[in-house]
Amino acid sequence: MRLTVLGARxxxxxxxxxxxxxxVEHDGFRLLLDAGYATFPRLLTHCAAAEVDAVVITHGHPDHCVDLNPLLRARSLADDPPPPLPVYAPPGALDAVLALDRPGMLDYTLHPAGDGDRLRLGPFTVDIRALPHFVPDNGVRVTAGGVALAYQGDSGPSSDLAALADGAALLLAEASYAEAVPADSAGQLSSALDAAAAARAAGAGRLLLTHLFPGLPGATAVAAARSGYAGPVDTADAGQVWELG
Structure with a gap:
């Protein structure tokens, strides 16, 4: 399984x-997890829009889903459009993004996905757990070839994240802050310390910190996470490629 970071701010x-x-790629199948601001041009450096096989969106905040629009536009406006793109997301999460164009212009099949669902997407098994956030958020576990990665999206700390990442080769976890989460976001966002606790509880093989807020140095987040987790810790940065398994 190959994981390519298109963006992670x-x-x-x-x-x-x-x-x-x-x-995320395996056996020629391309699965896109989230499509936040500025990810579509970076996706095109790895594959054509028509070569994406499925999309899973964790939640409806624009830093996770707004570039679904240009992806769908590129497919739908092609001279030889590919089949409708399967898109999975919490119910209602993509209403605003999908309403940006006139009805019928974009070619996709939208599938509601939520807590406890198991998706079979090509060679991938995708398990979903609802995690606490300002809006419905799906944490996902993606498994193929006997290897698993877990992705938090955004959420507050939850034992469900550790369960989702149990024994995973890699946990892609939110670290909006290094240590303390402000009171107005407590329970809805996580810190690098929270990510470390989840990785430790899950026995994950590697921790990759994502969703660092602008201005938070990666080294600061990594140092905080290493104080609570003994395994390898890195920040997710655009352009990284991780081979799992």
Missing amino acids: GAYPEADDACSGFL
């Missing part, structure tokens, strides 16, 4: 960067 992209978007 939280809230909005800084210069020459992008928000949450991850391309």
